[in-house]
Amino acid sequence: MKIGAKTVLAVLCIFLIAIVIGSSCTEATPPQQEEELYYLVGNFTAQGTVMTDAQQEAQTTFSGMIAFQVVSAPQGNLTMSLGWVNLIADGVPTKMGDSGLIGLTLMADEYETEYDSQQGATRADFSTKLHYELIDQVAGYPQLQPEGEMDNFPSYTEKMAGNLTGAFPENLQAEDGNSAPFAGDIDLIVADSSPILGSLIRVRFHLELVFVFRVTFCQAIRIQPVFIGTGPDDPDRTGTAFDTLMTRADELWDRCGTERCLKFTVLEPIYLDKPAYKVLDNSTEATNLRAEVNVDNAVEIFVVGEMSESLACSWGGGASFSSGTEAAKIVSCDQQLSVPCPCPVDCRDFCPCGGCGVDPDTCGDLNLYHLAHELGHTLDLYHPPDASSTADSIMEPSGFCCDNPDVQSAKNCRNADNPLLYSTLCILAACSGSPDIMD
Structure with a gap:
């Protein structure tokens, strides 16, 4: 039997149509859904107690931020981990005197969290770094190995361990902006076998707050400038370099944006009418x-x-104290933008820029x-080669006659920590930059 050309052509057309239809059907298949990451964030204030070495429970006020990382599976199942507990509390009386401000932060990056979607029961066991100002007053600061300049004075700290227990609503739905009321308790007990002071034994308080799901998580820390002078109209006041230094700090830490959004909230300056402080001669005056x-x-x-030449050269013109804690403070000078020419002789021993x-x-x-570097110290970052920071980044020491590197790293951004960090709306504090070094 002969097959005509028209028949062949018809069969070929049918074959091609089938291929096109099949291809179209394949393309129309919806892509497989992937897991999504959310942050469940809440700021809080609560009343609670601190058991002290005097074996008395002192009432105090706690405030801070708690945040979970939440992974939502395609079926809606949630996996939670506790990522942040930034906590401060008013001081309480101890055997050695008032504790001063108390601060706690998590010791690890995250802690596994149990969440029962059927009943809402939630539990996370975790450990925290504990600091209170009395530690600095009694024990002073640990002596770090000199690394070109001695501009970082971190505190001794202690350790507490315990848990967060309570309940979210049943069957939480992870969606940006969704709220999640929580009621529960935090209970922490000192976990050091040989604490620095051992003045605080146990921390307990009840929490009732509303967490919010966020696809992006922005944190901020408040900055309180203190200038020497009678007020903003004083032509001889200090602080003339502050705005420029703060602008550069904002710009550099904004580069954390693709890793983590960190912002500085600058408060109105406080003016200290004590002219003797306009020039610091030694570390005692700075104290x-x-x-x-x-x-x-x-x-x-x-x-x-300004600072004396010896102090400016030793500190690089400024230093951070109680770094990484609720008591963190910075001492700087306007001379950062008017370094004497030529560079002071005592400063030439450490000159990484040559x-x-x-x-x-x-x-x-x-x-x-300079200020971007010191703020890194207040965020608990040390000079390289410490594991907290990255070589050749902003955290490199520079001395007084060289600037710190205009370089941010992903590691710096991830490791930045301080109990004063709080959650803020990203719409008010959006981050847009990316780290220069991705590690």
């Missing part, structure tokens, strides 16, 4: 200055006019990223 102002929910930045005393670029309007 006295730091004691002049205490703002419980902020990092105080004291800006003097040419100090010879190169005109090592004096004058120089240390633009």
Whole structure:
């Protein structure tokens, strides 16, 4: 039997149509859904108790932020981990005196959290780093190995361990903006075999707050500038370099955006009418200055006019104290933007950029990223090669006659921590940048 050309053509057309239809059907198949990451975040204030070494339970006020990381599976199943507990509390009386402000942060990046979707029961066991200002007053600061400049004075800390227990609603639905009421308790007990002071034994308080699901999570820390002078109209006041230094700090830490959104909320300056502080001659004067102002929910930045040559060279023109804790403070100077020319002789022993005393670029309007570096210390980052930070980044020490590197790293962003960090709406504090070093 002969097959005509028309028949062949018809069969071929039918075959091609089938291929097209089959291809269309394949393309129309919906893609497989993937897991989604959310943050379940809440700020809080609560009343509770602290058991002290005097074996008395003292009433105090707790405030802070708690945040969970929540992974939502395609079927709606949720896996939760506790990612942040940033907590501060008013001081309580102890055998050695008032504890001063108390601060706690998580010791690990995250802690597994049990959530029963049928009943809402929730539990997370975790450990925290504990600090209170009395530790600094009694024990002082640990001596770090010199790394070119001694601008970081971190605190001794203690350890507490315990749990968060309570209940969310049943069958939580992870969706941006959804709220999730929570009622429960935090109970922590000292977990150090040989604590630095051992003044605080147990922390307990009840929580009732509303968490909110977020696809992006923004955190901020308050900054309290302290200038020397009678007020903003004082032509001889200090703090003339602050706005420039703060702008550069904002810009550099904004580069954490693709890793984590971190912002600084700058409060109105406090003016200290004590002209003797305009020039700091030694570390004792700096200690006295730091004691002049205490703002419980902020990092105080004291800006003097200048420092003695020995102090400026030793600290690189500024230093951080009680770094990474609720008591963190910075002492800086306006000379960061007017480094003497030529670079002071005592500062030339540490000159990572080279040419100090010879190169005109090592004096004058120089240390633009000084404050960004010191704020890194307040966020519990140390100089490289410490594991908390990245080599060749903003956390490299620079001395007084070189600027810190204009370089941010993903590791710096991830490791930044302080109990004063709180959750803020990303619409008010959006981050847009990316780290220069992705590690």
